[in-house]
Amino acid sequence: MLTVGSQPTLNERIARVLIQSGTRRPVVKSMSRVPDPKIDQMYTQEIGRNSTSGQLPSSLEWFTxxxxxxxxxxxxxLAYRRIHxxxxxGTYEGMMPDSIPRIAFTRTLTWYHEICGGQDNAIISSQRLYTLIRTFADAQSINQRGNEAAEIKLHHCATCKLPLIVPxxxxxxxxxxHKPKGRRSTKG
Known part of the structure; x- marks a missing residue:
């Protein structure tokens, strides 16, 4: 528990941002590495209740x-890759290398909510973002090949080069x- 005048740890700051962003407990726990009792306490402090329960979204097809x-x-x-x-x-004093993906996730989510005008206007929830980022595992696999085991990949429109997630x-x-007339898309 934080005492008066003490500074929250990096993990606690990550947890707080995620909780304020409407992120559910399993994702907060995974990304912040804060112990369960502390997460429960933080939910009560930040939003006045416990996290909603239920299974996290896992369908990759949803992204298409x-x-x-x-x-x-x-x-x-792409934003996650750039931030990562x-x-x-960069040289950030005191930042452990294993913190980089967690900080990149938190910054990507915060940026996305700012761009969308708040979490209520965001199309992709923090839970779905977690699924998406976890699917690609790290910033290195976010390219046209994507994750070989995944059912989705990052691709570009054949005409305008707009980046899209596709099967x-x-x-x-x-x-x-730019889709051809009479077809939704071209399959390989």
């Missing part, structure tokens, strides 16, 4: 449901603006 979701997911992956790379190449088996894909 609509053009809007595909775009948001792709931009979030920046943290890795893994697609070899060519056109965004909603």
């Amino acid at each position: 449901k609509t053009h809007r979701i595909q775009m948001h997911a792709a931009f979030l992956l 790379k920046s943290l890795r190449s 893994r088996h697609y070899t060519e894909y056109h965004c909603a603006e």
